Amino acid sequence: MAFLSYLDVSVSAMSAQRLRGEIIQQNVAFADVTRTENGGPYRRQMVVFGEKRPFKNMRPGRNPVVSRDFGSILEMTLAERRQRKMGGVQVLQIVEDQTPLRPVFDPTHPDADEEGFYYLPNVDVPTEQIDMLAATRAYEANVEIFNEMKNMAAKALTIGR
Numbered sequence: 001m002a003f004l005s006y007l008d009v010s011v012s013a014m015s016a017q018r019l020r021g022e023i024i025q026q027n028v029a030f031a032d033v034t035r036t037e038n039g040g041p042y043r044r045q046m047v048v049f050g051e052k053r054p055f056k057n058m059r060p061g062r063n064p065v066v067s068r069d070f071g072s073i074l075e076m077t078l079a080e081r082r083q084r085k086m087g088g089v090q091v092l093q094i095v096e097d098q099t100p101l102r103p104v105f106d107p108t109h110p111d112a113d114e115e116g117f118y119y120l121p122n123v124d125v126p127t128e129q130i131d132m133l134a135a136t137r138a139y140e141a142n143v144e145i146f147n148e149m150k151n152m153a154a155k156a157l158t159i160g161r
Contacts, residue, residue: 008088009087009089010143012052012090013089013139014139014143016047016089017138017139017142018139019091021139023094027044030121030123031121031128032120034121035111040119041121042121043101044123047091049089050089100122101119101121102119103119104120105117
């Protein structure tokens, strides 16, 4: 049944957004950590999403990640989307944000360098709050899609009665 693939899309998106929320919580928790196991301040983590393609559409030896950006996928016609049989969302990787760390002048701090500066993580808590709100809304939207697909399937089963 074709509607099962739509359920897979929303379930994979919910899973991806849940992980995104966990990473955002980690960022907020470590927003003031000046020394990690690696020796430097904590760096903000970000989740990179990609398209998860169904196994039947993958060719041996080819990367399952499609290099098209989100805008070009939206511009595709409905026929092109059906032909590609999109399979959902997957987390490709979790990357460190390379924006500069925030310097603070305090020569008495244990992590201060020779010039008296220590560095705070590149985590901006208000930005993280906005990202968490976006992840929550995306999760909720996919829950609604999932529930509507279930309702449509249940109604389709009652048609033959």
